Amino acid sequence: xxERLLISIAGTAATKDASTCEAYVTGALKSGHLNMTELREAxxxxxxxxxxxxxxxxxxxxxxxxxxxxxxx
Numbered sequence: 312x313x314e315r316l317l318i319s320i321a322g323t324a325a326t327k328d329a330s331t332c333e334a335y336v337t338g339a340l341k342s343g344h345l346n347m348t349e350l351r352e353a354x355x356x357x358x359x360x361x362x363x364x365x366x367x368x369x370x371x372x373x374x375x376x377x378x379x380x381x382x383x384x
Contacts, residue, residue, distance in 0.1 A: 313344045317353060324354075324369040325361045332368055337376040347373065347382060 316339045323332040339345040345353075350373045358366020377384050 312342075316344055320350075320353065320369065320372075321357055321361075324357055324372065325365045327364065327368055329368050329372060333372040333375050336369070336372045337379060340376055340380055340382065347377060347384065 316335060320332060320335045320339065323335060336345075336350060339350070340347070351370070354366045354369040354373060356366075357369055374384060376382075
């Protein structure tokens with residue numbers, strides 16, 4: 312499940328689908344399959360390999376999900 316979530320999150324961020332990316336990130340955090348550190352690292356890797364715009368979509372999704380769930384950034 313963890314790997315599938317990472318692929319889905321990266322895919323939605325790469326297509327700039329911010330709302331779907333946020334939904335996947337929120338689900339990953341709620342389920343405990345991924346944590347904040349892993350998602351921030353994924354955003355950095357995505358930025359390097361797919362461009363800073365994609366990494367930014369994911370980074371913003373992580374920030375939004377963290378606020379929604381009351382998690383420390």
